[in-house]
Amino acid sequence: MKGKAKKISRRKFVVRSLLGGGGILLGTVILARNPLRRALYGVLENPKNLTYLGDISDPMLWFEIRPELPIILHSPKVEMGQGTFTGMVQLAADELEVRPDQILIKHAESASGNIDGLSTGGSTSIAGFWQPLRELSATLREMLRTEAGKKLGVATADIRLEEGVASAGLKSLPYGQIAQGVTEWEIPETPALKEIKDYKFIGKPVPRVDLEAKVMGEPIFGMDAVLPGMLYGAVVQPDKVGVVFGGAEITQAEKMPGVVKVVVEDDFVGVVANSYTEAEAAKAAIKVDWKREREWTTADIKSAIQIGKGDKMLIQKEGRPGGILEDAKDDSSLITATYSSPLGAHAQLEPNGAVASVEGGKATVILSTQVVKLTRKEVADRLGFKEEDVNIVPTYLGGGFGRRLHTPNAVHAAVLSRAVGKPVKCFLNRKEEFQKDTFRPPTQHQLSAKLSEAGSIEAIEHQFASSDVMFNAALLPGFLSTIVGSDIGTMRGGRIQYSGIPNYRAISWHCELPFATSWWRSLGLLANTFAIESFMDELAVAAGKDPIAFHLDHIADNEEGKRLKNVITAVRDLAAFRDSARDGRAMGFACSTDAGTPVAMVAEVRMEGKEIRVDKAWMAIDPGFAVNPDQVRAQCEGCIIMGISAAMYEEMRVEDSELKPIIYGPYRMAQMKHSPKEIEVEIINGTGKPGAVGEPPLGPVGAAIANAVFRLTGQRLREMPLARG
Incomplete structure (x- = not known):
């Protein structure tokens, strides 16, 4: 042009x-x-x-x-x-x-x-x-x-x-x-x-x-793909973390019914068979030598993600917060709180896999991927082809959330197809999808603040520890974490958005884990906002002030601040917010600004026995300009449901180096009964140009629920999943 x-x-x-x-x-x-x-x-x-x-x-x-x-x-x-x-x-x-x-x-x-x-x-x-x-x-x-x-x-x-x-x-x-x-x-x-x-x-x-x-259930997803003469592949996956492929004994598998070929590569072993069932049965007969250095448990993982460990980065600083907070220790006016979040799976409905056809120096791979260009390069490099000789055919995604930024499955299917000279369909089963996920990393947060005699925040600090989000992904290789230092993705939502506070700073700690953690919808936003906004609520209570008024008092009158104030006042009015429990219900408030999009939320909760129930949710968002208002509302509704699931229920564990749970059900997620009976969303077109919508609404969900629970029960929940507390 x-x-x-x-x-x-x-x-x-x-x-x-x-x-x-x-x-x-x-x-x-x-x-x-x-x-x-x-x-x-x-x-x-x-x-x-x-x-x-x-x-x-x-x-x-x-x-x-x-x-x-x-x-x-x-x-x-x-x-x-x-x-x-x-x-x-x-x-x-x-x-x-x-x-x-x-x-x-x-x-x-x-x-x-x-x-x-x-x-x-x-x-x-x-x-x-x-x-x-x-x-x-x-x-x-x-x-x-x-x-x-x-x-x-x-x-x-x-x-x-x-x-x-x-x-x-x-x-x-x-x-x-x-x-x-x-x-x-x-x-x-x-x-x-x-x-x-x-x-x-x-x-x-x-x-x-x-x-x-x-x-109508049309075949539009990667798992629906078929090619003429297609065979089925299965790749042996480790069920332990921190292991390396060391070879395989394939004699028994080669004799199994329907097996066309067992393929042993330097980094994996796979089976090609006439049917999915035969491929899976033969895979189970392969004995793999997995080499590992040590055992891992959930306690080990939690110990690895700690403030004070790993690479430190100051990401934000205004005034002299360090000196003020240090002096506050001496006069006992320092307010502190620690928060945490666990490992979380993507748990998307469609498992990862691909259909590949490699023949005559050309390759075609059909799959659900968020990274078409990168997938093409990975397949081309592995096969020794020119990139232009590899055609990646993307499909609709049966759930993405960052999981489809990793596509070794495309390489596996292509290698197996080349080995047999026919198209091969190769997908993870549900257990493998959970265990080979690239998880939302666990986090730890330490917040400190000092209030003035008038009840305003004089100084505040947010320190947080996490593993990789951006790095160790195919999109941004792991060596960059060594070069650049702290993982930038973990910092999303980690800064103090209240520039009306005279002294503030945020510090990130990048820690290492023995397995992949990576992109998860909104990156660090959910965990960081949970910690910061819960702490802001604690400070409002300590100051004896209405939480929404307390928030507004600490927001500067710049462009960013005005947009944030607008969504806060909008959701306050939409929900008719009240700062006290009534008739067995209470409201909680939280807000965040992510990717330039401010969002504010009020949640109303009640207790059903020992179970927290979110009855209603109100959200106000300023996406700049809503190209499709219905779709913006749908994204807010979806983020609220996903946020309820992630903040209240979801958690992966490590037992004897094995990641668990491995199926839906034991991996607890929000169900229909956990969804709010009512969700109201107000859209403010604040700039005349569309901004981010898909992820920002996740930010305030966890904190809004936790703050509501405090008003209802007096219990301050500082650890996700909240339902465990």
Whole structure:
């Protein structure tokens, strides 16, 4: 697409250097380790500032205009269930002058060349597409207008476009006929975009484009994929943590019924058989030598994640909090509290796996993945192929939440397919999915504060310890944790958002674990907000003040602060918040700002025996601008339910080096009976530009519930899962 050269900000430069240029990264770190860390942290705190990193030079890379409608939009982002496809269709339809039902959106295969430069995640899809997708659509519109003028024999300025038809007077042509026979399109300068007030679909509650397929159970997920002549694969997975593959005895497995081949690689052993059942049976007959150094327990894991251990990083500082808090120890005015959260699984419905076909130096892999480009590279590297000879075909995700950023399953399926010369389908079973998960890391938090005589916060500090979130993932390899230091992902939500406090600081401690912990929806936000917002509530009680008024008193009147105040007052009014128990129920409040999106929540709880029940939830969110208000509400509702599950029930344990539980049920999650009877969401369009929605609403859920329980029972819950307390 023609246009003026665009400047690149330092923020974007840092990220692109990190992801694409190891040499630049190493040099930068050597010169300025802490500035790089803080720049990266700023990106994670405000990913809305990241523009789309793929190719936006040619609309025809994105759109396919067929003889008949609908137009096909090939999306380089994947649909994980958040409604991204629906929002993309809305962005395109308004500028392209078609109805949403005249666009069919599909996942772009890597062979198409329309490849996402980063991944799908971080709540960046709609925010990142806001400008480029509208520009692409508007440019294609003008390309069609120009061709229509040529075919109709009229001036381009006289062409009117509406619902996929170009017309001038009594002459008209549908888009499909305009495009017929055009082999070389003239790409104009990017036209001016419409005003928001002139949009018909953007900002409106358009129905989801994938609703019918999901309701009718159409085969749209990775696990549904089939290829002609397909065989079935199974890879032996360790059931212990901290082990390394040391070889395998395969004699018995090779003799099992239906076995086509047993494949032994340097790092894994797998079976290919005629059926899934036969592959699993043969896998069970393989004896693997797993090498390990020591036994691990939950107590060992908890001991490893401690403030004072690992790599320390000061991520935020204002004033002189250290000196004030140290002096407060001497006069006994120091208020402290410790919080923690456990290991958590992704526990998504669809297990990881892939269908691969490797033949004649080419590979096709069909799977649920958030990282199409990276998956292609991993498969190509393992097979020794050029990247262009590997086609990754992404599908709808049966749950993502960061779990699909790891795709060794694609490599396994490809290696097994090459070994037998036929397509192979290879998926983890449920036990393996739990044990081979890349978990939400456990955390520990220590908060300290001093109140003034007037009851305001004079100084506050948040120290927190966690394992990897960003690092040790395929997206960002583990060696970066050594170079950069503290894992930036654990810091999301970890800073003090109350800049009206004169003295504050936040300190991160990066600790090591013997197994993978990584991206989990919202990264460190849920645990960090649980700790900070619970402590803010404790301080409000100590000061003898209403918690919402106490929060408002400590928020600065800058742009960020005003937006946060707006959602706080909105949810206060929506819930008619009260700071005392009544009729066996009590309310709790919490708020957070994540990825530039402020969110506030009130939860109303009651006790059913010893069980906590969240009866009602109210939430206010300022996503900047809601492209689809219904979808924003749905994301808030989903985050509230997921937050209730994660904060109240979910926990993985380690017993004799084995991760447990291994199935649903024992891995306790929120059920329908645990869902609030009512959820109300108020949306505030605060900036006129869409920001993050998919993850920010998770932030305040745990703290809002815990604060409500305190008002109801007098018990302060400082450890997740809350139901255990």
